Structures are given as structure tokens and as C-alpha cells.
Amino acid sequence: MSATGLRAQSCPAALSFGYGLSYTTFQYSHIQVEPAGESSTGARYNVTFDVTNTGQRLGADVAQVYVAEADPKYRAHRKS
Numbered sequence: 001m002s003a004t005g006l007r008a009q010s011c012p013a014a015l016s017f018g019y020g021l022s023y024t025t026f027q028y029s030h031i032q033v034e035p036a037g038e039s040s041t042g043a044r045y046n047v048t049f050d051v052t053n054t055g056q057r058l059g060a061d062v063a064q065v066y067v068a069e070a071d072p073k074y075r076a077h078r079k080s
Contacts, residue, residue, distance in 0.1 A: 022059050022060075022061065023055070023057050023059065024053055024054075024055025024056065024057040024058070024059035025053075025054050025055040026051055026052065026053055026054060026055075026059070026061045027051070027052045027054045028049050028050070028051055028063070029049065029050050029052065030048075030049055030050045031047075031048075031049040032046075032047070032048050032049065033045050033046070033047050034046045034048075045067075047065050049063070051063055
């Protein structure tokens, strides 16, 4: 439901304004990917990196790492 819809129905917002936004900036550096052996589902890797707050304000960041096979045997269908 949109914020307009929430106001129209006098429903409280689930999250405060700006939730999830950051008022600072972050830099990722020293990214390393190292093999960590095999598992029953395939290869395992350790991914490490430094996160530095480069902005003027205090802040916190939740880093996300996405991985995919370079040459997958099967390709997932992508929505267009």
C-alpha cells in the first residue's frame, strides 16, 4: 500500500520515514575470494573485504555478496 493510501486510511506506517536509507557513504576495498573446499552442493569460497565509512556522518552498512557460475550447465529464466 502506498504512503498516500496509509494516510487516507489512517493506518500507521510499518517503518519510519527514511528506514533503510543512509546519510553517509561507504567504500569497499581489499576484496578477496579464496577457495574453501567442496561441499555436497559444489564449491565453497570465503569472501572477505573491508567496509569503510567515507562520509561525514556515522552509519552502518549491510554488505551483500551475489555469486553465480561463470559458465552454468543450466541457465535460469530471467523475467523481462
